[in-house]
Amino acid sequence: ILNVEQSPQSLHVQEGDSTNFTCSFPSSNFYALHWYRWETAKSPEALFVMTLNGDEKKKGRISATLNTKEGYSYLYIKGSQPEDSATYLCAFIRNSGYALNFGKGTSLLVTP
Amino acid sequence: DAGVIQSPRHEVTEMGQEVTLRCKPISGHDYLFWYRQTMMRGLELLIYFNNNVPIDDSGMPEDRFSAKMPNASFSTLKIQPSEPRDSAVYFCASSLVEAGLRDTQYFGPGTRLTVL
Numbered sequence: 001i002l003n004v005e006q007s008p009q010s011l012h013v014q015e016g017d018s019t020n021f022t023c024s025f026p027s028s029n030f031y032a033l034h035w036y037r038w039e040t041a042k043s044p045e046a047l048f049v050m051t052l053n054g055d056e057k058k059k060g061r062i063s064a065t066l067n068t069k070e071g072y073s074y075l076y077i078k079g080s081q082p083e084d085s086a087t088y089l090c091a092f093i094r095n096s097g098y099a100l101n102f103g104k105g106t107s108l109l110v111t112p
Numbered sequence: 113d114a115g116v117i118q119s120p121r122h123e124v125t126e127m128g129q130e131v132t133l134r135c136k137p138i139s140g141h142d143y144l145f146w147y148r149q150t151m152m153r154g155l156e157l158l159i160y161f162n163n164n165v166p167i168d169d170s171g172m173p174e175d176r177f178s179a180k181m182p183n184a185s186f187s188t189l190k191i192q193p194s195e196p197r198d199s200a201v202y203f204c205a206s207s208l209v210e211a212g213l214r215d216t217q218y219f220g221p222g223t224r225l226t227v228l
Contacts (some may be wrong), residue, residue, distance in 0.1 A: 043203060043219035044155070051214050073116040089155065093213050095159045100145075100213070 004092045006103035013080050013110055020076045021106040023090030027071035031095040035064055035075055038087045038105065047075075047088075080110040116220035118204050124226045130192040133223045136185055137206030145217060146179055146189050147203040155203075161187065194227045200226070 005024040013019050025033065032051050036044040048057040053068040061078045077084055087105040094101075117136040125131055137144045145160040159169040164181040172179070176195070181187040191198055201224050205217040 034217070043221055044205075046216040046218070049214055050217055100157045101159075104154045 004090060004101050004103040006088075006090060006106050008106060009104070010107040012110070013108070015081060015110055015112045017080050018076070018078045019080055019108070019109075020047060020074050021076075021088060023073045023075070023092075023103055025071050025073075025090075025092035025101075026094065027069060029094040030068040030071075031093040033066060033073050033093070034091040034100070035073070036089040036091070040086075044089060075106075077108075080108075082110045082112055084103055085110050116204055116206055116218055116224050118202075118220035120223060121221060122224045122226075125194055126228050127195055128193045129227075130190065131203075131225060131227075133202050133225070135187045135189070135191040135204030135220060137187070137204070139185070140216055141206035141208055141218070142184070142214075143207045143213070143217075144181060144187050145205040145207075146187070147205065148221075149201045149203065154197065158189070168174075169222045171180075184209050191225075194225075196227045 006020050011019060032049060034049050035047040037047050038044045049066045050066040055066040057064050063076045066073045066074060075088055085108055087107045089102055089105045091100045091102045116138055119134045123131060142163050144225040147155055148158055149155045150217045156171055158171045159179045160167055161181045164184060177191055179189045203222045204220045207215040207217045
């Protein structure tokens with residue numbers, strides 16, 4: 001089992017605030033990194049799949065960056081809205097075994 | 113497409129009983145994954161298949177758990193005999209074959225299993 005750490009564990013922001021959180025993973029044998037958004041009582045929903053060092057992906061107000069050399073990825077949310085409230089999970093895949101290892105997630109609460 | 117379909121959505125059973133969870137992946141997806149979510153351990157990969165063949169089952173907790181994929185449109189996860197510590201939400205997910213594990217996974221709604 002590989003250590004995939006996400007921080008902070010939880011976050012509470014006001015509507016309109018921009019926020020970011022971190023996924024840390026082993027820097028060796030990198031294959032891919034996935035970001036998911038998971039609302040309570042629903043299924044995880046894919047946000048991004050990142051594969052190359054320096055990758056930057058964007059979907060609406062949400063964006064992510066990837067640094068495979070130092071083993072971290074940032075997820076940014078610009079102008080948070082209450083509907084952004086969810087748990088954001090990252091999953092690391094290494095190039096041997098190809099198993100997905102999920103972090104415990106960052107739980108985001110956006111209040112009006 | 114209806115997305116990944118799982119059944120049942122909820123299952124309550126007694127310790128010692130056999131439990132079978134079912135999954136229908138998105139048509140055309142050749143990868144199928146079984147996950148378990150618990151408060152203690154978060155989301156864990158149990159096993160995944162490529163073209164109906166199990167590729168990595170290192171996440172399967174013990175011999176009481178088994179998974180099969182008899183054809184491209186159906187998979188089962190079986191627990192026999194079930195124990196209270198198996199209580200969890202079990203998710204199935206599928207993805208396209210072209211990019212393998214670099215492709216987006218689509219999750220089903222999950223099966224909430226309670227073993228009394």
